[in-house]
Amino acid sequence: MNPRHKSFHPVAAIVAWLAALLMFFPIIWMVLASFKTETQAIQTPPVFFFQPTLENYSDIFNRADYPLFAINSIVISVAATAIMLIVAVPAAFAMAFYPTRRTRGTLLWMLSTKMLPAVGVLMPIYLIAKDAGLLDSRIALIVIYMLSNLPIGVWMLFTFFRETPKAIIEASRIDGAGVWDSIVHVLLPLGLPGIASTALLSIILCWNEAFWSLNLSAHDAAPLTAFIASFSAPEGLFWAKLSAAATLATLPILLFGWFSQRQLVRGLTFGAVK
Amino acid sequence: MNASRAAISARSLLSGRVRAALRGSGGAVGTLPLVAPSVVLLLVWSLVPLAMTLWFSFRRYNLLNPMIRGFAGWSNYRFLFGDPALISSLIVTVVLVGAVLIISVGFGAVLAAVFETGFPGRGIARVLMVSPFFVMPTVSALIWKNLLMNPVNGLFAWIARGIGLQPLDWFSSVPLSSVILIVAWEWLPFAFLILMTSLQSLDEEILEAARLDGAGPIALFHYVQIPHMARAISVVVMVETIFLLGVFAEIYVTTTGGPGTATTNLAFLIYQRALLAFNVGSASAAGVIAIILANIMASFLVNTVAKRLDV
Numbered sequence: 001m002n003p004r005h006k007s008f009h010p011v012a013a014i015v016a017w018l019a020a021l022l023m024f025f026p027i028i029w030m031v032l033a034s035f036k037t038e039t040q041a042i043q044t045p046p047v048f049f050f051q052p053t054l055e056n057y058s059d060i061f062n063r064a065d066y067p068l069f070a071i072n073s074i075v076i077s078v079a080a081t082a083i084m085l086i087v088a089v090p091a092a093f094a095m096a097f098y099p100t101r102r103t104r105g106t107l108l109w110m111l112s113t114k115m116l117p118a119v120g121v122l123m124p125i126y127l128i129a130k131d132a133g134l135l136d137s138r139i140a141l142i143v144i145y146m147l148s149n150l151p152i153g154v155w156m157l158f159t160f161f162r163e164t165p166k167a168i169i170e171a172s173r174i175d176g177a178g179v180w181d182s183i184v185h186v187l188l189p190l191g192l193p194g195i196a197s198t199a200l201l202s203i204i205l206c207w208n209e210a211f212w213s214l215n216l217s218a219h220d221a222a223p224l225t226a227f228i229a230s231f232s233a234p235e236g237l238f239w240a241k242l243s244a245a246a247t248l249a250t251l252p253i254l255l256f257g258w259f260s261q262r263q264l265v266r267g268l269t270f271g272a273v274k
Numbered sequence: 275m276n277a278s279r280a281a282i283s284a285r286s287l288l289s290g291r292v293r294a295a296l297r298g299s300g301g302a303v304g305t306l307p308l309v310a311p312s313v314v315l316l317l318v319w320s321l322v323p324l325a326m327t328l329w330f331s332f333r334r335y336n337l338l339n340p341m342i343r344g345f346a347g348w349s350n351y352r353f354l355f356g357d358p359a360l361i362s363s364l365i366v367t368v369v370l371v372g373a374v375l376i377i378s379v380g381f382g383a384v385l386a387a388v389f390e391t392g393f394p395g396r397g398i399a400r401v402l403m404v405s406p407f408f409v410m411p412t413v414s415a416l417i418w419k420n421l422l423m424n425p426v427n428g429l430f431a432w433i434a435r436g437i438g439l440q441p442l443d444w445f446s447s448v449p450l451s452s453v454i455l456i457v458a459w460e461w462l463p464f465a466f467l468i469l470m471t472s473l474q475s476l477d478e479e480i481l482e483a484a485r486l487d488g489a490g491p492i493a494l495f496h497y498v499q500i501p502h503m504a505r506a507i508s509v510v511v512m513v514e515t516i517f518l519l520g521v522f523a524e525i526y527v528t529t530t531g532g533p534g535t536a537t538t539n540l541a542f543l544i545y546q547r548a549l550l551a552f553n554v555g556s557a558s559a560a561g562v563i564a565i566i567l568a569n570i571m572a573s574f575l576v577n578t579v580a581k582r583l584d585v
């Protein structure tokens with residue numbers, strides 16, 4: 001891992017930096033456009049240097065109901081993640097520290113439920129939500145996001161917990177702690193980094209989810225993914241406002257993503273690549 | 275009559291599987307109540323909608339015309355397979371998945387190897403590389419569609435004019451390629467990140483030995499790094515395939531499946547049948563096909579992961 005042991009090619013450095021800048025460019029271009037006026041944003045040749053304006057951001061807040069959609073995104077992602085953790089932590093605890101001959105099969109079966117394509121069950125979920133009066137409600141999205149992240153949650157927590165020495169849990173049990181005491185007083189503090197990583201990945205996945213949010217929400221429960229999609233209407237070009245809304249929706253989760261790259265590998269490959 | 279029998283058999287299957295899944299979990303420690311909530315929730319989540327989709331796919335059922343109800347036999351499927359839209363959507367799905375896989379895994383593997391050489395600012399370059407993966411799909415699609423690919427005001431049009439070319443009207447003349455470009459931009463970082471993680475576990479001594487034997491960077495990549503990444507590549511291919519089979523938001527905000535059916539993949543076809551035409555039977559039959567496709571890929575993934583799982 002020590003860079004000194006690695007061969008250093010100037011060509012490799014140039015290729016790598018070029019690729020990185022090309023990949024990142026659309027994001028930069030979006031952030032730049034968010035500080036332009038609408039006229040500057042659609043101008044050709046494009047403007048690279050300009051007097052930045054905050055007008056788009058204030059417009060988004062004052063006229064576009066942006067806070068409503070942002071709050072929906074936050075409430076849905078956080079609630080789905082919290083409920084998922086409450087269900088997943090005990091299961092991962094049991095499977096990591098007290099595995100039985102069924103554990104392996106249960107874990108693989110959980111993984112396989114993640115393979116059910118959302119679009120394959122669009123019709124029944126839509127009809128259930130409709131009959132329950134839950135179309136365009138946060139509750140429907142919270143429940144769906146919680147369930148679709150549950151297998152990833154159990155898996156990630158399982159791989160983290162397995163790295164915790166079992167002796168510590170056993171010691172607490174010998175000292176007379178019940179299973180719940182062990183979880184609350186021993187596992188939670190010890191496993192906090194793993195639980196935090198799992199929470200972060202789940203929040204990222206919920207925040208960016210766009211299939212169910214587009215199909216099950218209209219306005220009241222619409223998170224940012226659905227709000228941004230409303231800019232696809234063909235009438236009028238509001239690139240600067242689109243960019244401002246998109247920048248606000250992207251930046252917080254981008255920061256989360258930068259911090260959780262390594263955990264993301266673990267979570268999205270189900271521990272197959274470490 | 276049919277309904278109640280199906281419900282009874284579904285219930286006995288369900289409780290049988292709950293019991294089977296839970297029996298072993300409760301050891302001496304009494305872990306059953308710890309595992310049960312997850313297992314029960316996932317059982318309901320995976321079986322109930324699946325059973326309903328199967329059930330609807332054999333029914334005559336249109337939300338816009340509630341008078342027509344009843345058993346349809348195989349007619350939803352027969353109608354679907356006779357419909358050129360299905361064949362076309364399957365082709366679009368396969369081309370989209372295949373092209374994005376080739377681009378993301380190909381460039382991802384090469385760039386992972388390039389990044390392994392170590393160079394100034396490697397950490398920052400790596401953060402920039404993986405960033406597109408964290409941008410929500412509706413944002414990615416709209417930024418590309420408008421700011422970059424718009425045939426009049428977009429940046430690409432300006433570049434094209436600058437080098438004396440006719441600006442391309444991306445979504446009219448090459449719609450599927452345009453969607454592929456956007457989706458590949460979102461998924462290349464994922465392949466890159468996984469493959470780079472895999473390369474970091476490659477023993478430095480092996481690389482050193484190969485270099486002493488006179489292997490250049492290309493030989494190293496071909497004979498040492500690619501074989502080392504083989505497993506990670508197969509995981510990337512399977513995980514991406516499962517997500518790419520369901521590409522929806524990118525199509526929804528750019529082409530809405532058009533022009534014609536040029537960018538209508540299976541996911542978008544189902545959406546059109548379901549929530550635009552409200553044809554529950556037909557949409558469910560197409561849903562069953564999507565589920566079968568995904569499960570073929572999924573079984574490979576589960577087997578690969580199973581080999582690595584030491585419980």
